[in-house]
Every structure is written in structure tokens, then in C-alpha cells.
Amino acid sequence: xxxxxxxxxxxxxxxxxxxxxxxxxxxFHSDLIITENSDQGPFGGTAEIIWDNNLQNIDKxxxxxxxxxxxxxxxxxxxxxxxxxxENSSDFSFQLINQNNLINSDFKDATxxxxxxxxxxxxxxxxxxTENNAFLFINKENSKLKMFNIWGE
Numbered sequence: 001x002x003x004x005x006x007x008x009x010x011x012x013x014x015x016x017x018x019x020x021x022x023x024x025x026x027x028f029h030s031d032l033i034i035t036e037n038s039d040q041g042p043f044g045g046t047a048e049i050i051w052d053n054n055l056q057n058i059d060k061x062x063x064x065x066x067x068x069x070x071x072x073x074x075x076x077x078x079x080x081x082x083x084x085x086x087e088n089s090s091d092f093s094f095q096l097i098n099q100n101n102l103i104n105s106d107f108k109d110a111t112x113x114x115x116x117x118x119x120x121x122x123x124x125x126x127x128x129x130t131e132n133n134a135f136l137f138i139n140k141e142n143s144k145l146k147m148f149n150i151w152g153e
Contacts, residue, residue: 021119022047022134022149024070028063029053044121044152046100050144057142064113067136072115075132083108092123093132102135102148109140119151 020038026049035050051058064074076093078085080103085094093114097103103110113136121133137146 020045020047021117021151022049022147025049025147028066029058032058041152044150046148046150048149049147050106051146052144054143058138058145060138060142063136063138063145067113067115067134072117072134074113075116076114078112078114080107080110080112080137085112092121092128092130095123096121096130096133096150097135100148100150102137102146106144107137107139107146110137111140112137117149117151121150122153124153 020040025047026033026036029051032051032053033049034052035048037046037048039046067074078094083103083105085097085103097112102112114132115134115136116131117134118131119133120129120131122129133151134149135147137148138144
């Protein structure tokens, strides 16, 4: 009985090897982080980090390289103008942006980078899913950056 219990615990630990899949972003310009939110459970979660650098621009090539080095593959980019996403798409990734109210006053004029991760985001009660579930928003002044990642059901 003890062996079964130990084996069960071991299997759970292996299956949960990515407890916080976007945690690596805490190492990106950590001195500029102003907000961190994480909500995770057994069936999925979200993570959000916001950086603010009023003194100088945040270099796009820095965060794109950092994302790539940590397994995020750039799939698309979109423009937000006056709080409106230029795309009118039924694609599930675009729905995630709208459903999570990610376009706020700080990012009403911004570029959104959409990344593929190795985790799925599933749409409840459907067969719809996407691996393009990670987003970086950079405001038009290049002074504020937001990362949002959502996974699971």
C-alpha cells in the first residue's frame, strides 16, 4: 500500500512539472515590474505581469528574444487603436483577448504579439482549443509592457 501511495505522488509531481508556465517572465527586467497576478488551479490558470519604464523605451527585440529563448513562438501581431482591435476574427486567440478584457487604458493604442506555447487553452464545453494563448502588449510609447498567458479549461 505504501508503494502505491509513493508511486501515485511521484506520478502527480511529474505530471505537474510546469506549475507556473509563465514564471520565467519574472526574470525579465524584474526591476520594472509593477504588477504580477497569477491564478492557477488543477484545470488551468492565468498569469499576468506588467512592466513600466517611463525613463526609456522597452526594446521590442529584447522581449521577443526572451520569449523565444523560453519556448514561446511568435505567431502573429495585431494593432489596437483607440481601444479597438483591428481584427474582427472568430479565431479563438482573438476571443481570449476580448473575453479577458486585456485592452485597457494603458494599452488602448498598442501592438499585441501572439505566441504559441506548449500548453493548450480549451474552450469549455466545445472541442475548440489553441496553443496560441500567450500575449505581449506594448503601448505605442514603448514604455509599458504587459504579458498575459492563459491555459487549461
